[in-house]
Amino acid sequence: MKRSTFLKSSTAAVAGMGLFANFSTATSLYKVSSITEKSKKITILHTNDTHSHIEPIVGGRNDGRGGVARRAALVNQIRKENPNTLLLDCGDIFQGTPYFNFYGGELEIKLMSMMGYDAATIGNHDFDNGIDGLYKQLPHANFDFVISNYDFKNTILDGHTLENKIVTLDGIKIGMFGLGIELDGLVNKTNYKETKYLDPIDIATDQARILKEEKGCDLVICMSHLGYSYKSDTVSDVSLAAATSNIDVIIGGHTHTFLEKPELILNKEGKNVVVNQVGCYGMYLGRIDLYLNETDINNQAGTVYNL
Amino acid sequence: MAFCYNFPLKTDRKLGVYLAFAKALFLITLLTSCNSNTNVHLDTVDYKRIEINDSLAQEDSIAQFIAPYGAKINQEMNRVLCYNPKSMHKNDTPLNTALGNMLCEIIVEQVNPVVKSRLDTNIDVVLLNHGGIRAPLPAGEVTTKRAYEIMPFENEVVVAQLNKAQMEQLIKYIVDRERAHPFSGMKISLNADSSLNNVSINDQPLTEKIYYVATSDYLYNGGDSMNFFNNTTVTKTDYKIRNAMIDYFKKVDTLKFESDNRFTKAN
Ligand SMILES: [Zn+2]
Secondary structure, X not given: OOEOOOOOOOOHHHHHOOOOOOOOOHHHHOOOOOOOOOOEEEEEEEEOOOOOOOOOOOOOOOOOOOOHHHHHHHHHHHHHHOOOEEEEEOOOOOOOOHHHHHHOOHHHHHHHHHHOOOEEOOOHHHHOOHHHHHHHHHHHOOOEEEOOOEEOOOOOOOOOOEOEEEEEEOOEEEXXXXXXXXXXXXXXXXXXXXXXXXXXXXXXXXXXXXXXXXXXXXXXXXXXXXXXXXXXXXXXHHHHHHHOXXXXXXXXXXXXXXXXXXXXXXXXXXXXEEEEOEOOOOOEEEEEEEEEXXXXXXXXXXXXXXX | OOOOOOOOOOOOHHHHHHHHHHHHHHHHHHHHHOOHHHHEEEEXXXXXXXXXXXXXXXXXXXXXXXXXHHXXXXXXXXXXXXXXXXXXOOOOXXXXXHHHHHHHHHHHHHHHHHHHHHHOOOOOEXXXXXXXXXXXXXXXXXXXXXXXHHOOOOOEEEEEEEOHHHHHHHHHHHHHHOOOOOEEOEEEEEOOOOOEEEEEEOOXXXXXXXXXXXXXXXHHOOHHHOHHHOOOEEEEEEEEHHHHHHHHHHHOOXXXXXXXXXXXXXX
């Protein structure tokens, strides 16, 4: 795959030619932002691998970082700024502090509900108390678990997760789907039971097409717990981005990768995919602001990535 | 991008029902092939990574909601369970340690009754891994918190049934690694060149029989490359290692563990 360092758009050049933008990134070479009062702004906030870190971390190199009460205040403040905000989590909500050992994930899920999470996908550690342990906490969730490549048909979770989810904010239709990692070898079979793992690239190809083409979503977001990237050919967020189309943003987890900013990966059609991950333990909140314009049908202007 | 435009909806009565039907059909075709997204364009993407730290205010209602959960944990974590006279660290001694030996002893003591009821036999050997010990046990009062520090994982004790050949693989693993992987029920001595000098299992030579080896589900499932467990019959005990520790600490007054001669090497 190729990582794009400049705007990839054949026709965008016309729009911004001759105007040198004041952005630091090379992405603006051919196009400048045309954000106007009519533009619509969607904010995606995301976490991953929070691992039961409810209180700020005490001691060690991350001393003082994280904390759910602070995250909640931050999210509320951003929501006040922009009500068209989605709050998403990419899995491994469970395991990592005694809060999980004592309460089995109940508090984690209750707090996510209180913070107003819109959706989460499922990480391998979310099976740590077995699929029954996860099921037990579902009544505390007022958000959806979105996971597309686990077939739960013969398990207790059957019918309790979504394959995809569509939300409309300010008239912008946003489609989301979720991808989980292969559980075999990572989680005891006695914990995940009859959960079937389906090929993430096949499923993502399908889901993204359904969301964008059939359901007419303006944006497609993939919530992944596959891991950011691997030296081996194990499927990752980066390889997934390159191997698919119709996905605008991949937010990920599992590898506890601390990206300072998202990576732009060219998809199968040569279009940019924003790929991001924010480490672990709730030490960071990722904030992606997407500005959308209504344009006439023939306008194929590119996108400016201020990353 | 799908082709999309507004269908002219001027009616023409003369053409009657047939045309209306055709129009409806055309409309349906258009509606299904032409989606509303085609004229919304992603213009700009901004990103900001926000560190959660003490520069941020906290949401009081959330903090208050958490507080009682935290208080209960702290109370339990700080509960004194027993006394440890001497600090124990997993690297105190080279081939076996007081801390590792303690963990094996705890498993025998706490889990054997379960094994007895489920398999009608006793644990012959316990095998854990050195890397799985995540913290030392300082001298002084032993609180619940210490058990969580030493064993933060949810690993459970399982009992695998190994034949003689598989036991030989297990012993080879220990000999090859020459590391303080905690074990009990065996005595292994190495020659000065690191080759195996002698091995006995519960004071008996290795024979053709089934050995019941207690380990963690993590190791049984291939953790730390303990491949000798592959395809062996296994029995769950549903007993977490950490819980075995906590239960044991509650039962005893003072810990008395030492490194010993279970795994030695000639000078
Ligand atoms: Zn994780």
